[in-house]
Amino acid sequence: MDTSSLLLLALDLIGTFAFALDGSLTAIRVARLDVVGVLTLGMFTALGGGIIRDVFIDSLPPATFSDWRYLAVAALGGLVAVTFGPHMHRLKLPILVLDAVGLSLFAVSGALKALDFNVGLVQAVILGAITAVGGGTLRDMLIGRIPVVLRSELYAIPALAGALVVVIADQLGAPDAPAAVGAAALCFGIRMLGVRFDLNVPSPRGIDRDA
Amino acid sequence: MDTSSLLLLALDLIGTFAFALDGSLTAIRVARLDVVGVLTLGMFTALGGGIIRDVFIDSLPPATFSDWRYLAVAALGGLVAVTFGPHMHRLKLPILVLDAVGLSLFAVSGALKALDFNVGLVQAVILGAITAVGGGTLRDMLIGRIPVVLRSELYAIPALAGALVVVIADQLGAPDAPAAVGAAALCFGIRMLGVRFDLNVPSPRGIDRDA
Amino acid sequence: MDTSSLLLLALDLIGTFAFALDGSLTAIRVARLDVVGVLTLGMFTALGGGIIRDVFIDSLPPATFSDWRYLAVAALGGLVAVTFGPHMHRLKLPILVLDAVGLSLFAVSGALKALDFNVGLVQAVILGAITAVGGGTLRDMLIGRIPVVLRSELYAIPALAGALVVVIADQLGAPDAPAAVGAAALCFGIRMLGVRFDLNVPSPRGIDRDA
Numbered sequence: 001m002d003t004s005s006l007l008l009l010a011l012d013l014i015g016t017f018a019f020a021l022d023g024s025l026t027a028i029r030v031a032r033l034d035v036v037g038v039l040t041l042g043m044f045t046a047l048g049g050g051i052i053r054d055v056f057i058d059s060l061p062p063a064t065f066s067d068w069r070y071l072a073v074a075a076l077g078g079l080v081a082v083t084f085g086p087h088m089h090r091l092k093l094p095i096l097v098l099d100a101v102g103l104s105l106f107a108v109s110g111a112l113k114a115l116d117f118n119v120g121l122v123q124a125v126i127l128g129a130i131t132a133v134g135g136g137t138l139r140d141m142l143i144g145r146i147p148v149v150l151r152s153e154l155y156a157i158p159a160l161a162g163a164l165v166v167v168i169a170d171q172l173g174a175p176d177a178p179a180a181v182g183a184a185a186l187c188f189g190i191r192m193l194g195v196r197f198d199l200n201v202p203s204p205r206g207i208d209r210d211a
Numbered sequence: 212m213d214t215s216s217l218l219l220l221a222l223d224l225i226g227t228f229a230f231a232l233d234g235s236l237t238a239i240r241v242a243r244l245d246v247v248g249v250l251t252l253g254m255f256t257a258l259g260g261g262i263i264r265d266v267f268i269d270s271l272p273p274a275t276f277s278d279w280r281y282l283a284v285a286a287l288g289g290l291v292a293v294t295f296g297p298h299m300h301r302l303k304l305p306i307l308v309l310d311a312v313g314l315s316l317f318a319v320s321g322a323l324k325a326l327d328f329n330v331g332l333v334q335a336v337i338l339g340a341i342t343a344v345g346g347g348t349l350r351d352m353l354i355g356r357i358p359v360v361l362r363s364e365l366y367a368i369p370a371l372a373g374a375l376v377v378v379i380a381d382q383l384g385a386p387d388a389p390a391a392v393g394a395a396a397l398c399f400g401i402r403m404l405g406v407r408f409d410l411n412v413p414s415p416r417g418i419d420r421d422a
Numbered sequence: 423m424d425t426s427s428l429l430l431l432a433l434d435l436i437g438t439f440a441f442a443l444d445g446s447l448t449a450i451r452v453a454r455l456d457v458v459g460v461l462t463l464g465m466f467t468a469l470g471g472g473i474i475r476d477v478f479i480d481s482l483p484p485a486t487f488s489d490w491r492y493l494a495v496a497a498l499g500g501l502v503a504v505t506f507g508p509h510m511h512r513l514k515l516p517i518l519v520l521d522a523v524g525l526s527l528f529a530v531s532g533a534l535k536a537l538d539f540n541v542g543l544v545q546a547v548i549l550g551a552i553t554a555v556g557g558g559t560l561r562d563m564l565i566g567r568i569p570v571v572l573r574s575e576l577y578a579i580p581a582l583a584g585a586l587v588v589v590i591a592d593q594l595g596a597p598d599a600p601a602a603v604g605a606a607a608l609c610f611g612i613r614m615l616g617v618r619f620d621l622n623v624p625s626p627r628g629i630d631r632d633a
Contacts, residue, residue, distance in 0.1 A: 021533055021547060027572070030325070030558060031572065033568075033573070034575050035575070036574075036575045036576075036577075036578055036579060037571070037572040037573060037574075037575075039571055040571055040572055040578055051478075055266060055271070055277055055477060056262075056272050056273060057271070057272055058269075058271035058272060058475070058480075059481035060478065060479070061480065061541055061545070062478060064480055065545060065548070066541060066545055067328055067412070068542070068544055068545075070544075071544065071548065074510050096600075118274055119277060120277065120279070122279055123272070123276060123277055123282075124284065125280075127276075127340065129549050137353075141352060141353065142559075142563065142568070142569055143565060143568060143572070144355060144566060144567075144568060145355075146242065146353070146354060146355060148242050149251055150238070150242065150248040150251055150252055150353060151244070151248060151250070152247075152248075152565065153245050153246070153247045153248075154247075155247070156247050156251055157247060201357065266477060267473075267482065267483050267484060267487055268482070269480075269482035269483060269485055328482055330488055331488065331490070333490055333493065334483070334487060334488055334490075334493075337487070337493065338487075348564075352563060352564065355566060356566075357455075357564070357565060357566060358455060358564055359462055360459075360462055361449070361453065361455050361457075361459040361462055361564060361565070362459060363458075364453070364456050364457065364458045364459075365458075366458070366460050368458060369464055417430070
């Protein structure tokens with residue numbers, strides 16, 4: 001396995017773990033689901049973004065599905081959440097931080113994999129963002145919440161920014177690994193600004209279901 | 212580019228613009244989302260149907276994703292909605308008309324593209340309808356509404372009718388462009404009858420969530 | 423057509439019929455939809471799982487879409503529900519039994535088809551479970567319910583168990599048909615235990631939407 005594939009795999013697996021933990025803790029905290037529901041929501045959250053990405057670039061079966069390491073890491077994240085969740089689930093912040101970690105790593109890995117498949121530069125940026133927001137969007141749809149990508153100003157934006165940096169660095173011939181770390185850090189930083197903002201300003205936006 | 216491809220592209224792009232505007236105005240009116248949320252819902256609504264179509268016929272990456280014009284037109288629709296939306300969003304009718312325009316054009320373009328990929332006649336009709344209702348269904352799922360395709364008697368029906376006319380005309384060897392315009396007009400006409408009916412008879416159907 | 427393909431087709435078609443009936447009756451009972459909405463929800467429920475399966479293994483266009491028999495059987499299930507539904511829809515049990523039948527048959531057919539496409543043993547089990555839970559998950563998302571796969575302890579588990587038996591039997595060289603029937607019966611039995619348990623213990627789990 002060459003360095004570039006290894007980088008992609010490492011980003012993907014850490015992001016998968018973060019999203020599995022995030023989805024499972026959300027299941028405990030918000031939807032009060034039982035163990036199987038908690039693990040299932042964790043799996044969907046962890047694997048959703050990568051599956052959408054791989055369907056789009058016709059890399060089927062999806063890596064997140066055909067490679068046992070993704071399944072194992074996602075299951076591990078869910079099991080950690082089930083084991084330690086009851087001690088963590090009052091804490092809203094860990095869930096938001098884990099989600100931001102997953103968002104950042106998937107924005108980068110999505111853009112890198114799209115570049116490998118030669119889909120065009122703008123498309124690589126968009127595909128990175130879709131990979132990043134896909135899991136959380138699926139998570140929120142499954143538990144009946146408006147997806148965070150629609151609710152928060154700073155969710156799609158940092159994902160696009162992270163993916164953009166990856167694509168620009170690639171075009172400039174910069175080495176992959178430092179560019180990936182920098183892009184993920186940028187995405188994470190912007191997202192955490194958004195989280196901080198949202199925490200201070202409780203969102204009153206309701207849905208007018210009759211409209 | 213031959214005439215047939217050009218026709219398909221024109222139908223697709225106008226439909227994409229209409230759905231982007233529709234999705235973004237819906238985000239403003241119904242879900243009270245912020246700018247990024249408005250643009251995102253517009254993009255999802257505009258690109259959803261075509262992506263599902265292209266996944267089904269294995270035309271990957273999806274045209275709506277790999278061709279920058281779709282992305283540009285969808286973004287433009289969202290920006291128009293953000294700019295002029297505050298002056299339009301009390302008007303329920305523009306949203307319904309735009310949705311009917313998108314529905315009609317996508318029913319036709321979906322059926323035409325399916326015929327190009329030789330998926331069978333019944334399948335071409337169904338695929339046209341899926342392309343037509345896909346974006347609006349995704350839009351409604353994302354904001355937590357029962358999708359209009361389930362709520363309205365005349366949403367799937369006009370889409371199927373439009374796609375059926377395209378397939379019949381193709382089998383009879385009729386020229387593509389007039390057939391496409393006629394099929395779209397038929398779909399639009401039936402749908403607007405449904406809208407008029409729905410406007411006069413406010414739907415009381417609620418969901419019994421405990422059932 | 424060889425025996426193995428015939429077995430797969432039979433399992434798929436009976437499962438499709440059961441899920442179409444289940445989805446359509448659910449539309450009548452829970453969401454109070456009109457005829458077109460009832461048929462549409464039946465089609466989505468019946469075809470959803472198989473479509474996801476075929477996208478994952480890159481068997482496109484999806485069999486459930488390109489083969490007219492799936493469409494015909496799904497439509498038939500919906501029409502039966504529309505015709506006899508008003509006499510059945512107070513009965514919660516028929517819906518749950520039909521859903522369990524579809525779950526069991528799709529767990530088996532999903533795993534069998536995955537084995538045909540050589541996706542790996544663990545993946546075949548997972549793919550069987552995804553095929554089984556896919557239709558019901560889509561059904562619940564469309565009508566705004568938390569999907570049963572998240573709500574019920576015994577929904578993903580029996581699907582995984584049924585698919586696991588299929589994969590083990592295949593590895594041991596057991597004949598397909600008896601293994602398939604046994605696996606489906608096991609899945610159905612575990613699921614019905616879950617249904618009985620759920621019926622006796624009304625689930626108080628609500629969603630805290632503000633969390």
